[in-house]
Amino acid sequence: MTGVITASESSWIAPFTGLSPRCFGKLVTVVRREVADEPRRGRLWGLPLEDRILLVAAYWRTDLTMRQLAPLFGVSKSAADRIIDRLGPKLALQPRRRFAKDVVLIVDGTLVPTRDHTVAAQSKNYRYSTNHQVVIDADPGSSSWSAAAPARQP
Numbered sequence: 700m701t702g703v704i705t706a707s708e709s710s711w712i713a714p715f716t717g718l719s720p721r722c723f724g725k726l727v728t729v730v731r732r733e734v735a736d737e738p739r740r741g742r743l744w745g746l747p748l749e750d751r752i753l754l755v756a757a758y759w760r761t762d763l764t765m766r767q768l769a770p771l772f773g774v775s776k777s778a779a780d781r782i783i784d785r786l787g788p789k790l791a792l793q794p795r796r797r798f799a800k801d802v803v804l805i806v807d808g809t810l811v812p813t814r815d816h817t818v819a820a821q822s823k824n825y826r827y828s829t830n831h832q833v834v835i836d837a838d839p840g841s842s843s844w845s846a847a848a849p850a851r852q853p
Contacts, residue, residue, distance in 0.1 A: 703770075703771060703772055703773035704750075704753065704754075704757070704771050704772055705749075705750055705753070705772075706723070706727075706747075706749035706750050706752070706753045707749070707750075711753065712753065715753055715756055715757040715760060715761070716753065716756040716757075716760065717756075717760060718756075723752075723753075726752065726790075727748060727749050727752055730748065730752060730786070730789055730790065731748055733789050734748065734789070744782070745773075745774055745778060746772065746773075746774060746778075746782070750772060751782045751786055752786060752790065753772075754768065754772050754774075754779060754782050754783070755782065755783050755786045755787055755790055756790075757771070757772075758779075758783055765777075765779045765780050798836065802836055802837075802838070803836075803837040803838070804834050804835065804836060804837060805834070805835050805836075805837050806832065806833070806834050807832070807833050807835075808830060808831060808832035808833070809830075809831055810828040810829070810830055810831075811828055811829050811830075811831050812826055812827065812828045813827055813828060813829055814827070
């Protein structure tokens with residue numbers, strides 16, 4: 700399909716991931732190793748792995764809905780949802796690593812609304828949400844990042 704976002708065109712990577720094409724390639728390599736260990740079931744994916752990772756990153760970075768995101772990548776809403784459900788945990792829950800003492804880190808967090816009351820807590824505004832936090836190295840040349848597991852928000 701023409702006119703869709705694809706990782707094969709490197710100009711799409713930085714705006715939708717915040718990563719350089721080189722760092723994005725390293726991320727794809729790590730995820731490819733994890734996915735290779737899983738047993739295959741069902742139909743093959745309509746998008747290559749690089750495009751699926753780009754789709755997940757675009758979803759997280761832009762906060763577009765499935766209805767908006769799916770046509771950008773040339774897939775259905777349900778396919779976009781399945782891609783995010785399968786690849787999201789592989790990208791979000793990377794093991795933490797230690798940083799050198801002199802490294803400047805950026806910590807960002809947000810409350811993500813959820814309907815699953817078993818993993819969420821009611822906050823002051825009476826909404827159920829989970830707290831998601833990300834720690835990254837402030838050096839733009841570095842590819843160091845770590846995601847914290849979602850914590851319950853009181």
